Amino acid sequence: MKILIASAGNVPFVGGSFTYMSQLKKGLEEEGHEVDIFGLSPSSEVYHLLNKNVSVNKNLIYLNIQNKIIPEINKQFPNVHPWVTDFETYSYTLEAALAYFDLESYDIIHAQDVVVARALGRVKCKKTPLISTIHGLFSKEILLHLTTSGKLTEEQRDDVTKYVQNIEYLGCISSDLIITPSNWLKNEITSCFPDFLSRMIVSPYGMNIEKFKTEMEKPLQFIKDTNKTIIICTARLDPIKGHENLLNALAQLKNSNQNWICWLVGDGEMKNNLKRLVASLRLSQHVEFLGNRDDVPALLKRADIFVLPSIQENHPFALMEAQIANKAVVVSDAGGMPEMVTHLQTGLLFPIGNKEELSERLRNILLNTELRNRLAKNSNEWAESRFSHVKMVERVLKFYEKVLLVD
The missing domain is CATH 3.40.50.2000 (Glycogen Phosphorylase B;)
Structure with missing residues (x-):
């Protein structure tokens, strides 16, 4: 044809x-x-x-x-x-x-x-x-x-x-x-x-799972080494992706736990607004804007926790990739994401736009290594069986x- x-x-x-x-x-x-x-x-x-x-x-x-x-x-x-x-x-x-x-x-x-x-x-x-x-x-x-x-x-x-x-x-x-x-x-x-x-x-x-795993093994480009737990969000900087809610949640998280850093991977119309919000929330030591990258698989491998705070979603590739990368995921209950994540089994869900719940989910998964590892394993097994x-x-x-x- x-x-x-x-x-x-x-x-x-x-x-x-x-x-x-x-x-x-x-x-x-x-x-x-x-x-x-x-x-x-x-x-x-x-x-x-x-x-x-x-x-x-x-x-x-x-x-x-x-x-x-x-x-x-x-x-x-x-x-x-x-x-x-x-x-x-x-x-x-x-x-x-x-x-x-x-x-x-x-x-x-x-x-x-x-x-x-x-x-x-x-x-x-x-x-x-x-x-x-x-x-x-x-x-x-x-x-x-x-x-x-x-x-x-x-x-x-x-x-x-x-x-x-x-x-x-x-x-x-x-x-x-x-x-x-x-x-x-x-x-x-x-x-x-x-x-x-x-x-x-x-x-x-x-998705091509084997190709993605190969790309995960490639060296990282232009990343500062850190001993902190890495939270990663791979999404274009668009209002629909909910970055403002994430930053407000991180500001709350910072009050109880500071041993983390958040990578925002992507670019878009909200970039300048989000940078101003980071400054006003005093998150400059905790949030890095990495822009558009061609080494996302390797970034996901290096990260510890994936977060996607979207206001609206369907079946995001970013979440699929995080699951294949064996990451614990924290995502909003927007759109089709509850079809991809079962709360407390293959990840953590929080209500759309609820910064308090998002902050609490991140705090729990930062402090509880056993929970983080279990969620990551379950999520990976589910994704491997589904995303051929x-x-x-x-x-x-x-x-x-x-x-x-x-x-």
């Missing part, structure tokens, strides 16, 4: 969805299939097929559409939120860009978000099956981003909520089959759109065969 894996976002990209895409591509190619990955270039200047000399200029398309669509939107909807206007322009740009590529040459198209699924549903050949893997809840992520950035007032919330939920609906209805990595996400979508239940299936992520990338690819191929048979 010739397969197109398509994303509305940047490819390549440091994040779980691109990890899924690249591992799926490799696995499918090992089975003899031809696979292309479509997305926005890292510079956001062109839409391209990754590692192929095929692209179209995004900015030229965007400007042409912007000149036509914005006056019309402002005329018909004078009070529309600016983000909606920008997103509509972006959506039409994505559709126009996809039309430049030879979509008819593919046997299967596999979308990686509701945005590109909606666009593909409008421009692809009708006979070509479209499968979508949904990696997160688009509507809640957008609303959280606009709210935390101060770009959304209460008066605007209802209209924007209806708009983003409609984007989710259109992406789902464009898809012949919808894959979610967690039951939580499946339930969230079907609670809003129950008619989609029959076309939804849960299939957890997989070979089995993930096998499941996806069966999904492809299912929609092809229907067609």
